[in-house]
Amino acid sequence: EVQLVESGGGLVQPGGSLRLSCAASGFTFSSYEMNWVRQAPGKGLEWVSYISSSGSTIYYADSVKGRFTISRDNAKNSLYLQMNSLRAEDTAVYYCARTMEQWLVLFDYWGQGTLVTVSS
Amino acid sequence: EIVMTQSPATLSVSPGERATLSCRASQSVSSNLAWYQQKPGQAPRLLIYGASTRATGIPARFSGSGSGTEFTLTISSLQSEDFAVYYCQQYNNWPPTFGGGTKVEIK
Numbered sequence: 001e002v003q004l005v006e007s008g009g010g011l012v013q014p015g016g017s018l019r020l021s022c023a024a025s026g027f028t029f030s031s032y033e034m035n036w037v038r039q040a041p042g043k044g045l046e047w048v049s050y051i052s053s054s055g056s057t058i059y060y061a062d063s064v065k066g067r068f069t070i071s072r073d074n075a076k077n078s079l080y081l082q083m084n085s086l087r088a089e090d091t092a093v094y095y096c097a098r099t100m101e102q103w104l105v106l107f108d109y110w111g112q113g114t115l116v117t118v119s120s
Numbered sequence: 121e122i123v124m125t126q127s128p129a130t131l132s133v134s135p136g137e138r139a140t141l142s143c144r145a146s147q148s149v150s151s152n153l154a155w156y157q158q159k160p161g162q163a164p165r166l167l168i169y170g171a172s173t174r175a176t177g178i179p180a181r182f183s184g185s186g187s188g189t190e191f192t193l194t195i196s197s198l199q200s201e202d203f204a205v206y207y208c209q210q211y212n213n214w215p216p217t218f219g220g221g222t223k224v225e226i227k
Contacts, residue, residue, distance in 0.1 A: 045156075045164065045207055045218040061215055095163055105216045106154040106209060108175065110163035 002026040002109045004096045009114030016086050016118070022079040022096030022111055030054075030074035033099035035107060036081050038092035048094070049081065050105060064090075086118045122146050122210050126219035132227040133198050141222045143191040143208035152212035155184055155193045158221075159204045167206075168193065198224070 008020040036048040049070040050059040069082040097107035123146040151171040156164040166175040168184035181196040208219040
């Protein structure tokens with residue numbers, strides 16, 4: 001059974017940093033592209049970042065470019081999101097999501113999400 | 121960036137009735153369109169991809185159609201567990217973008 005479990009969310013002050021993790025199991029993690037998708041409270045879904053299976057190709061939404069860094073450790077079956085210079089508008093549930101097929105960036109499995117709250 | 125527009129924002133339907141949800145893209149996305157279902161407090165679940173292919177385990181009452189810029193998700197006979205928010209998403213161009221969602225509520 002495919003499982004994605006996020007952790008690392010919490011309350012952080014504006015300008016602060018946080019590192020999210022996603023532990024993957026039930027599939028060959030190193031074969032799949034991965035993503036972070038977020039959802040602000042009461043709002044819709046926003047794709048945040050993508051990383052290829054090897055980690056060699058990375059993309060970011062314009063809203064987080066230069067502040068967030070996606071990475072992965074295939075030996076540990078883990079995905080990460082380092083978030084710096086956090087703003088109030090980054091407040092959201094952050095989901096780890098698997099890309100269904102290579103280069104087709106739709107999401108067939110999602111974690112349960114971790115809440116990030118940016119507030120003073 | 122491709123803008124995805126869903127309508128209506130809220131759809132009130134009685135159990136057993138048909139629900140038709142629309143999604144429009146600001147430019148052609150070919151058939152690279154997915155639909156997701158999200159219930160309160162849960163992660164989204166993939167329903168449809170390739171505009172019309174049901175994902176694994178999705179009941180046949182869910183069907184998708186369309187191509188280019190106009191897409192439809194149809195739920196043929198609404199069950200109690202189908203009341204939720206539905207999102208469309210294009211994956212034809214970077215960045216992948218979602219519609220604002222349609223909430224299907226009990227009439």
